[in-house]
Amino acid sequence: MPLPVPSSPDRIPAAAGIGLRFPHHREVAAAPSGLAWVEVHPENYMAGGAMLDLLQAIRRDVPVSLHGVGLSLGSVGGVDTAHLARLTAMIGRIEPSLVSDHLSWSVSGGVYVPDLLPLPYTEEALDVVARNVIQVQDAIGRPLLVENPSRYLAFKHSTLTEAEFLSALVQRTGCRLLYDLNNLFVSAFNLGDDPAAALFAVPTEAVAEIHLAGHALKRLDDGSEVRIDDHGDVVAAEVWDLYTRFIHRAGPVPTLIEWDTSIPALDVLKREAAKAQRYLDFARIPETRVA
Amino acid sequence: MPDLATLQADFVRAILGPDRSAAGASVLGDAAAAGLRLGIYRTTALSGLSEALRLSYPITERVVGAAFFEQSALAFARQAPPEVPVLALYGAGFPDFLRSLPALAALPYVADLALLDWAVDQAGLAPSGHRTADRSHVLATERGIATITLAPSLRLLRLETSVRDIWLSLRAGDEDSLADLDWRQGPQWLAVHHQGDDVEVTALTPACWRLSDALLLGGDLETAISTVAADPGEAAAVAGEFMNTPFLRIDFPRS
Numbered sequence: 001m002p003l004p005v006p007s008s009p010d011r012i013p014a015a016a017g018i019g020l021r022f023p024h025h026r027e028v029a030a031a032p033s034g035l036a037w038v039e040v041h042p043e044n045y046m047a048g049g050a051m052l053d054l055l056q057a058i059r060r061d062v063p064v065s066l067h068g069v070g071l072s073l074g075s076v077g078g079v080d081t082a083h084l085a086r087l088t089a090m091i092g093r094i095e096p097s098l099v100s101d102h103l104s105w106s107v108s109g110g111v112y113v114p115d116l117l118p119l120p121y122t123e124e125a126l127d128v129v130a131r132n133v134i135q136v137q138d139a140i141g142r143p144l145l146v147e148n149p150s151r152y153l154a155f156k157h158s159t160l161t162e163a164e165f166l167s168a169l170v171q172r173t174g175c176r177l178l179y180d181l182n183n184l185f186v187s188a189f190n191l192g193d194d195p196a197a198a199l200f201a202v203p204t205e206a207v208a209e210i211h212l213a214g215h216a217l218k219r220l221d222d223g224s225e226v227r228i229d230d231h232g233d234v235v236a237a238e239v240w241d242l243y244t245r246f247i248h249r250a251g252p253v254p255t256l257i258e259w260d261t262s263i264p265a266l267d268v269l270k271r272e273a274a275k276a277q278r279y280l281d282f283a284r285i286p287e288t289r290v291a
Numbered sequence: 292m293p294d295l296a297t298l299q300a301d302f303v304r305a306i307l308g309p310d311r312s313a314a315g316a317s318v319l320g321d322a323a324a325a326g327l328r329l330g331i332y333r334t335t336a337l338s339g340l341s342e343a344l345r346l347s348y349p350i351t352e353r354v355v356g357a358a359f360f361e362q363s364a365l366a367f368a369r370q371a372p373p374e375v376p377v378l379a380l381y382g383a384g385f386p387d388f389l390r391s392l393p394a395l396a397a398l399p400y401v402a403d404l405a406l407l408d409w410a411v412d413q414a415g416l417a418p419s420g421h422r423t424a425d426r427s428h429v430l431a432t433e434r435g436i437a438t439i440t441l442a443p444s445l446r447l448l449r450l451e452t453s454v455r456d457i458w459l460s461l462r463a464g465d466e467d468s469l470a471d472l473d474w475r476q477g478p479q480w481l482a483v484h485h486q487g488d489d490v491e492v493t494a495l496t497p498a499c500w501r502l503s504d505a506l507l508l509g510g511d512l513e514t515a516i517s518t519v520a521a522d523p524g525e526a527a528a529v530a531g532e533f534m535n536t537p538f539l540r541i542d543f544p545r546s
Binding site for chain 1: 292294295296298299300302303306307317318319320323324325327328329331332335336339340343372373374375376377378379380415416417418488
């Protein structure tokens with residue numbers, strides 16, 4: 001049963017925004033114009049501090065999305081209710097337009113591992129994630145956006161593709177998808193799959209946000225190459241290609257430029273967002289018969 | 292194949308410890324390739340924890356050097372990984388971990404610098420100003436009943452070594468003055484609080500420190516003064532020092 005999407009004048013438009021990180025808070029707070037929307041990791045503000053005050057100031061002028069990294073939706077042990085309470089409090093404070101987290105896990109046996117660890121795509125894992133997503137949605141009173149992660153390995157006992165897993169999750173929970181096209185490309189390269197073939201395998205009508213980011217190419221000790229989702233560069237040409245193909249068919253979707261390592265000047269992020277915005281504008285050109 | 296609970300426990304062991312075989316057995320590909328792929332997650336996770344500690348302990352890193360700090364941080368992360376996904380709160384036990392290292396046994400000031408780093412870091416997470424009502428106290432003065440409010444960011448530290456000036460010099464980048472500083476000057480009683488973007492580290496007398504500590508624990512001001520002072524003269528001196536500390540706001544009634 002799909003949950004209602006909160007209607008709000010601050011609802012994030014189908015436009016290009018940026019991931020807001022600490023080095024840019026003061027600059028954005030001083031001059032918020034020119035940003036369609038921003039996204040932050042709520043965990044970075046849950047301890048309090050000056051950055052939370054700045055985020056609240058920015059929120060007065062710019063729509064904000066909360067993109068979690070700590071719900072650990074794939075944990076067998078369930079969602080940490082204390083963390084869910086922190087997230088719910090943050091939602092009350094920031095009033096975000098979108099709330100998202102990842103199809104991954106990071107907590108086991110009371111230990112938090114700061115990474116988005118992979119799940120085997122099995123019926124057992126689907127039951128776990130669906131249970132946890134429903135628990136989160138019940139607590140926050142809105143649909144959660146679930147993001148496809150970047151992956152560096154696959155499990156022998158997976159019985160579903162990632163797209164099949166996400167489709168079933170949408171059907172069972174009413175959640176929406178945050179489609180990270182850089183992750184799609186990185187995972188496909190690392191696992192020997194074809195990203196173009198998988199691009200439309202997810203339920204496109206459930207995609208409520210797109211992520212774009214840069215990545216790095218690394219050679220492992222055995223000579224094999226992997227793409228590392230380090231969010232440390234401009235968006236790769238292959239990812240832009242996936243993006244334009246997706247939005248031309250599925251329509252414009254709120255799109256975010258992420259940059260988390262070697263964070264450049266704010267203008268660099270704005271230029272990447274402006275490029276995404278041009279593509280979004282192109283995707284609005286109606287598909288009419290030319291002749 | 293393992294169930295999900297077993298797989299997740301195996302995965303955490305592979306990231307925090309040396310044994311990747313159990314987790315690797317579930318991964319597609321041969322054992323060597325699986326180990327390398329698991330290593331990507333291991334590197335990301337451990338570097339994230341190391342970076343979190345580096346951000347909280349900048350002066351400590353400056354003193355021990357980047358390489359020693361990195362090794363210590365990784366060892367601590369494996370021994371005491373976080374329990375919650377709020378990394379700004381991770382690392383309270385790092386000073387004690389440093390104190391336990393044989394390589395630092397003769398350098399007790401390193402762990403004390405780390406304690407000061409942590410107090411400053413955590414004070415920065417508190418609201419600025421003096422907004423917390425539950426730290427207000429009243430005191431009868433010559434001008435009437437004063438309301439005294441402690442800064443919500445206030446942290447108190449009792450250190451065995453004299454590291455305050457060393458910490459301040461390093462933080463200011465004034466390393467020339469280090470030649471005049473010696474950590475062997477005895478214990479220090481310190482107060483740390485934030486005011487806007489600045490942090491202040493104030494040296495207190497032991498009596499004033501105990502008074503401040505009693506108030507932080509919720510004690511009554513006049514009782515606390517009488518407890519920490521042996522006689523009326525000392526009480527007056529302690530009260531005078533306390534009233535001049537920078538982490539107070541004193542409000543007098545409007546006349």
